[in-house]
Amino acid sequence: MNNFMTYPAVINPNPKAIIKYCIDPRFVIAFKGFIKDLGFDDEVDIVKKFAGGPVALAHPKEMPSRSKWLRKQLEFDCDKFSSIETLIAIMHEDCAYYHTVPNKCHRLGKERSDLPFIGSFLKHYFPSKEIRLYYARFTKNKTKITFEEVEQLKKVYLTEPLKILTS
Numbered sequence: 039m040n041n042f043m044t045y046p047a048v049i050n051p052n053p054k055a056i057i058k059y060c061i062d063p064r065f066v067i068a069f070k071g072f073i074k075d076l077g078f079d080d081e082v083d084i085v086k087k088f089a090g091g092p093v094a095l096a097h098p099k100e101m102p103s104r105s106k107w108l109r110k111q112l113e114f115d116c117d118k119f120s121s122i123e124t125l126i127a128i129m130h131e132d133c134a135y136y137h138t139v140p141n142k143c144h145r146l147g148k149e150r151s152d153l154p155f156i157g158s159f160l161k162h163y164f165p166s167k168e169i170r171l172y173y174a175r176f177t178k179n180k181t182k183i184t185f186e187e188v189e190q191l192k193k194v195y196l197t198e199p200l201k202i203l204t205s
């Protein structure tokens with residue numbers, strides 16, 4: 039019996055983007071298709087999937103350890119792969135991870151309204167990267183998912199929380 043299973047290695051990986059989103063299984067197919075249609079590739083680019091996706095970056099003061107962990111992950115990736123030019127954050131409607139988020143972080147329309155803050159955070163720490171933010175929502179009968187690009191905040195509001203993160 040052969041105990042070894044062998045697969046191809048990626049020679050000279052060249053990721054162009056880091057894409058962050060939630061693990062919610064209702065969105066798996068939509069996220070995959072959307073990334074492809076944006077011109078990215080989940081086998082070439084770096085896709086980070088975890089519950090809540092990038093939400094902690096919108097609340098660095100209220101979720102300091104989670105946002106710091108994610109920031110350090112992104113810093114590592116960008117240092118390791120200079121080919122990365124774009125950071126993409128996707129949030130989705132009805133994200134159950136918000137049950138674990140401190141109450142005061144629940145802005146009106148929370149998943150979508152957190153995105154500009156996530157963008158502001160990313161632009162502050164990764165000023166040379168292109169930042170793109172998307173919100174995924176269900177259609178009326180919940181059988182399809184639509185994506186909308188969201189603008190980041192024009193100015194960085196994060197002065198106060200950043201002191202905590204950088205100290």
Ligand SMILES: [Zn+2]
Pocket residue numbers: 060061062089090091130132133134135
């Ligand atoms: Zn979610």
